[in-house]
Amino acid sequence: MIAITRPVGKGSDTAELVRSLGWTPLIFHTVELKPLDDQKIIDQIRSSLTQGQIDWIVFMSSTGVKLLFDVLASYPNLPRIPSETRFLAVGPRTRESLLHYGINQTTVPAKYSSAGLDEWFSQLNRKNPRIVLIRSLSADASLANSLRAKGATVTTVNIYDSAMPTDLQSVFDFLDGLRLGQFAAVLFTSAISVSNFFTIAETKFEGTGLIHRLNRILVG
Template sequence: MVQTPNLIGKTIAITRALNQAQETAKMIEELGGKAYIIPAIEFKMPDDLTPVRTFIEEIEAKKASYVIFMSSNAVEFLFKEAAILNLSKKLEDGLNKATIIAIGPKTGETLKKYGIKLDFLPREYSSEGIVETIQKMGLSNEIIYIPRVKNAGPTLREKLEALKLKVQEIPVYEQILPKDGDLAEQFVNDLASGSIHAIIFGSAQSVRNLKKILENFLPTNRIKLFMEKVTIVAIGPETAKAIKEVGLRVDVIPKSYTFNAAIEALIDYWKQDH
């Protein structure tokens, strides 16, 4: 982690869900910056838990030998849903019989909290790192199960399918639009005044949601005008693609798909006199 206070005088907007933004805000403040929390996303459980029940039954029957977790959210929601279905023990036992891959150490820590062993952690905390790990394992014609957000981007699935693997994605949570209008209105005012220096997007849905939020107060051309003054950070290619699709540019993409890596990449970008 970067230790020197490299963010003095900088205000960085964080679009994470409110219950997850505090950790990122703390890092920004420790580096001398001001964290501006503008939640562009909330998480909820899917209405239909049938896919989760099916997954737990398959993993208990040892039909699911390889499981990838792409976020701590996926782990937390999966275990909440298993508890609702009275299948917690079956889920724990099944996962501990399978080969488990986590995208990063925080996801690994969340698995450990629930008593699940972690078998593989990629060298690079990204979809590319996951694919590299799978390639080194030499898998072929296996089924890879991925409990993850509903309507996730296709990048990982397509890359795994290109390796002749079958992919089963289990929707364990959904991303929805927050409803705090007062917070959004203040953000628009601060954006217009030029007091926000950077904004970090962690998912494609957070990009689309923030656009919807801003459009309640501003026409699209004004949004683009104000965002031209802001350094835009995208965590991952799916997020970068969504930013470009709404007509904005992407300035920074960290190599690892974490908010900590995003902040470090932002500091490096600004050091280059951008």
């Protein structure tokens, strides 16, 4: 059995993929994506879209795609995305979300991660691009800082927060299975999923018991 972290409400496609590979999945939720207040999003969008030409808008998740375009649709007086702006998605599912909103030309890096996005921009011939990152409030600044170090002008739009989930039962199910030796591997799909997991697990394990059990399986 393989355990995989996904945000609350997500993971069915991941489970289907794991089953197609011959494994039994357990999807457990250590993150709940919560939209920020509309006014906070509006202020950031207005600021980012009125500072001149935007070369690239980078989406770090499908959630960011939905929230941005839903806010733009709900508030028609907001500035529009310039027609010459290009779009970069962190992975295929995020690209599919953009397609749903009529964005047909979207680039996806070879590696579906912040590191992959950073590497992609490293190979870009254009000097000093202006980039807008659509991301979680909880995301660290490593990608933005790296892009700035390469000469880019970077604006971040924090459109949702990656919070601790309200319902912890799926995490407890994983911890129970871990105790019983039911898992061959566990995959953490973001840094915040790891941090939240250990915070939750502290209520169930004492001392080094958790690390000892994780060391018995493959952790990715």
